[in-house]
Amino acid sequence: MISYIAKRLVYILIAMWLIITATFFLMRLAPGNPFASERALPPAIQESLNAQYGLDNPWYVQYKDYLINSAKGDFGTSMKYKYRETNDMIAESFPVSMTLGLEAMFIAVAFGVLIGTIAALFHNKWPDYLMTILAVLGISIPSFVMATILQYYLALQLNLFPIAGWKGFAYSILPAVALASTPMAFIAKLTRSSMLEETNSEYVKMAKAKGISKPVIVFKHALRNALLPVVTYLAPLTAGVVTGSFVIEKIFSIPGLGKHFVTSITNRDYTVIMGTTVFYAVILLLAVLIVDILYSFIDPRIQLRGGKSND
Secondary structure, X not given: OHHXXXXXXXXXXXXXXXXXXXXXXXHHHOOOOOOOOOOOOOHHHHHHHHHHOOOOXXXXXXXXXXXXXXXXXXXXXXXXXXXXXHHHHHHHHHHHHHHHHHHHHHHHXXXXXXXXXXXXXXXXXXXXXXXXXXXXXHHHXXXXXXXXXXXXXXXXXXXXXXXXXXXXXXXXXXXXXHHHXXXXXXXXXXXXXXXXXXXXXXXXXXXXXXXXXXXXXXXXXXXXXXXXHHHHHHHXXXXXXHHHHHHHHHHOOOOOHHHHHHHHHHHOOHHHHHHHHHHHHHHHHHHHHHHHHHHHHHOOOOOOOOOOOOO
């Protein structure tokens, strides 16, 4: 386990270097500069700002400084927000995005597994048809469309939830549901397919022949193995929740990290782009590693050292 984690951490470092390098050159290849939108900016001030942020250095010097600062976790001062450190902006806004993301992932996994299990247990009966329809709707409707539907009916018409903002738990329910709707539908379909396969397997038939109760068979044996595809989906689910939260945070006026990410791209705020990109990349790469480690706990037959058995 330790050697596997060490090996994966090396891969993560290589991936981070590639992401940092790609981000640097894409920023430099984009037309314009962070101060291009300033009105009637005198050349002297332009030169002073370029010198302050190192933009007047050769590209290889900027790249070196970029790598060193990224390795230190120091992303510098924002080029658009005066006296705002990028690290402080991340520290202030990420807890909001993390709260929304964790809530959305909980909803997606919990209700997705529940819907999929119900559909499998009542195969070819009305609960199965109903759950399948719900899953298809969840996949078909984009999260931003779901967000506007929830805002209109549940917030504006019925006044059950706040329409926007971030002032308490009630404000997080609608955006979390909107963000979770699509992945919840995917998880429901995965769980249904896996449960149907497991309930028709030989070991389940043998358990039934031994007189083991149905709840024990379903929850202790079949569901545990059926969750493997769901665990596999957790890594892309994390990526989907992170990227999907950009739009959801904008729609619901949530002061999360996604807001700074989108605004930084619009403003060509190099330091904030760098900081948020690297930060998100670290989270996603670590999520993939955690998912791989979870395999061994759900199914001990899976070997993390490359699939070799210890026989």
